[in-house]
Every structure is written in structure tokens, then in C-alpha cells.
Amino acid sequence: YLYQVAALNGMGEGLKSVGLRLRPMGLPGMPRNFTFELDVGEGRVVVVLSWGEPEDDGGGEIQGYRVYRGNSLLGEVEGREYRDENVSLGVVYQYRVSAVNEVGEGGYTEVEVEIPDYPGVPGNVSVDVVDGGIVVRWEEPREDGGLEILGYYVYRDAGGGWVRVGDVVNRTYFDGDVEEGREYRYCVSAYNELGEGDKSEEVKVKIEITDSSESEDGEGGGGEFTTLLLAAVVVVIVGAVTYIYMRRRRGAGGEQDSEG
Numbered sequence: 001y002l003y004q005v006a007a008l009n010g011m012g013e014g015l016k017s018v019g020l021r022l023r024p025m026g027l028p029g030m031p032r033n034f035t036f037e038l039d040v041g042e043g044r045v046v047v048v049l050s051w052g053e054p055e056d057d058g059g060g061e062i063q064g065y066r067v068y069r070g071n072s073l074l075g076e077v078e079g080r081e082y083r084d085e086n087v088s089l090g091v092v093y094q095y096r097v098s099a100v101n102e103v104g105e106g107g108y109t110e111v112e113v114e115i116p117d118y119p120g121v122p123g124n125v126s127v128d129v130v131d132g133g134i135v136v137r138w139e140e141p142r143e144d145g146g147l148e149i150l151g152y153y154v155y156r157d158a159g160g161g162w163v164r165v166g167d168v169v170n171r172t173y174f175d176g177d178v179e180e181g182r183e184y185r186y187c188v189s190a191y192n193e194l195g196e197g198d199k200s201e202e203v204k205v206k207i208e209i210t211d212s213s214e215s216e217d218g219e220g221g222g223g224e225f226t227t228l229l230l231a232a233v234v235v236v237i238v239g240a241v242t243y244i245y246m247r248r249r250r251g252a253g254g255e256q257d258s259e260g
Contacts (some may be wrong), residue, residue: 028062028099028106029054036095036113039083040147040193047084051097060101063084068096068108075102083116087196090117090145116146119190119197122171127186134175134205138188147192147216155199157185181209236250 004016032052039046049067067074067082070093074084087093098108120141128135136154152257154166154173159182166173178184183206189199 011247025059025101025103027103028060028101029056030107030109031065031097031099032109034095034097034109034111036111038113038116040116042193042195044085045087045089045194047087047093047095047113047115048094049082049084049097049111049240051080051109053080054099054106057099058101058103058106060103062099064100064102066098066100066105066108068098069093089115091115114146116192116194118141118149118194119143119149119192121144121198122152122188122190122200125186125188125200125203127184127203129205129207133174133178134184134186134207136166136173136175136186136188136203138171141190141197144190145192145194145197147194149190149192151191153189153191153196155187157188157202158182159216162187178207180207182207216249 004018024126031054034049034051036050037048039048041176051065053062055170064078064083065080067084067193069084075082082097084093084095091114093113094110095113096108096110099106120143122138122141124135125138128137140149151167151169152171152173153164154168154175155162156165156175157163164179165175173188175184175186179213183204185202185204187199190197
């Protein structure tokens with residue numbers, strides 16, 4: 001708008017002043033470049049929202065910004081960043097932000113944020129008794145929680161309660177600390193940057209005692225037979241040697257008698 005001023009008396013209106021152009025103030029535009037980052041730690045997630053200034057300030061100074069989650073006002077800040085620390089894992093949130101000047105609140109821009117969660121349960125856990133121990137195998141969870149799976153915890157119960165015995169990156173674990181005749185139970189859990197997920201269903205296996213009596217008997221019988229056989233051979237050899245010796249002595253005695 002152009003504004004000018006003129007004086008007026010009985011003779012009429014005087015000359016107009018130099019014009020002054022003014023634009024009325026309005027609401028600010030929408031904040032630009034609305035984005036987010038996730039600050040993930042053990043057992044917690046913080047949503048860090050950030051944005052740029054509106055292209056149009058409405059003709060007045062921007063006094064602050066209002067941040068919403070859904071239809072709820074989270075807060076009003078002067079800067080261009082907001083940290084939401086009160087979020088639930090595995091939930092999708094809609095965030096909005098708007099600018100405020102002397103006239104009021106302008107339009108908003110929005111962004112959708114999916115909060116990560118703990119990983120799901122490893123599947124198809126199995127155990128196999130092998131030479132020297134037990135091998136535990138499993139499949140990766142169907143859900144990673146939105147974060148990379150960093151590894152797996154292996155738990156064992158040997159009769160005294162569950163104990164974590166392994167922390168591995170791959171999906172197999174060898175347990176060599178086992179004894180014959182004992183039963184072992186195993187379960188597995190996955191973990192990501194947030195932490196550990198739920199444990200799998202347990203599987204159990206018993207290491208049977210090796211029945212060595214038959215083999216020992218077999219070995220003992222075989223050894224006894226061999227001993228007897230060797231003894232018989234020795235007896236035969238000794239008998240043969242004795243027989244030959246005696247024959248020779250008799251022959252020698254007969255010759256002496258004939259000479260005499």
C-alpha cells in the first residue's frame with residue numbers, strides 16, 4: 001500500500017507528501033526442510049527434529065516455533081531444533097512444526113517418524129550332539145526392530161538356572177563344556193543398538209552315557225583269548241623242544257652203550 005498526506009484549509013487541499021509504501025503484516029510461511037534424526041541408546045530413543053526458517057516471515061520478526069506430535073502441542077521453542085524424549089518403541093508418530101510472529105501462527109509442515117524397537121525372537125532353534133560337545137543353531141528373527149541386529153546371546157540351563165554362555169555374531173554356537181549323562185536346555189535372543197529382544201523357546205538335549213561295557217567285554221574277551229592262544233603256542237613249542245631234547249639225549253646214550 002502507498003500512503004501520502006496532504007494539508008487541507010479553506011482554500012482547498014495542498015500538495016501531497018512523498019508517498020510511503022507499506023505492506024501489512026501477515027502470518028509467517030511454513031518452516032522449510034523439516035527433518036529428523038534418531039538418537040538411539042540402550043533402552044531409549046530420542047527423536048531430534050530440525051527445520052529451516054520460512055521463506056516468508058509475514059512482514060514481522062519470527063518469535064518462535066510450535067512443535068506438535070499428532071494434534072498435541074509438545075512445546076514452543078525459539079530455535080530451530082526440538083528433542084522428543086518421551087516416545088514409545090515401535091510406534092509411528094506424525095510431527096508438525098509452525099512459525100509464529102506478532103500476527104500469529106502460520107502454516108505447518110510435517111514429517112513421519114517410525115520409532116525402532118527391540119529385535120524379534122530367533123526362530124527354529126535346534127541342537128545337535130557332536131564329537132566333543134553340542135552345537136546350537138537358529139534362524140534370524142523376522143523383525144529386526146528397524147535397526148541392524150548386532151549379535152545373539154545364547155543361554156544354557158544345566159540344572160541350576162539359566163546362564164548366558166555365548167555372545168556371537170553368526171547363527172551357530174558350539175558348547176564344549178558338557179558332560180555325559182546330563183541334560184541341557186538352550187534358548188537364544190537377538191540384540192540391536194537398543195538392547196536385547198525376547199528369548200526364543202527353549203530346546204533341550206541329553207548327552208547319553210556311552211555304553212562301553214560291550215566293547216570292553218569284547219576287548220576283554222579278545223584279550224583273554226589271545227592270551228590263552230599265546231599260552232597254548234608256548235606250551236606246544238616248549239613241549240616240542242623238550243621232546244627233541246629228550247630224543248637227542250636218548251640217542252646219545254644208546255651210542256655210548258654200544259661203544260662200551
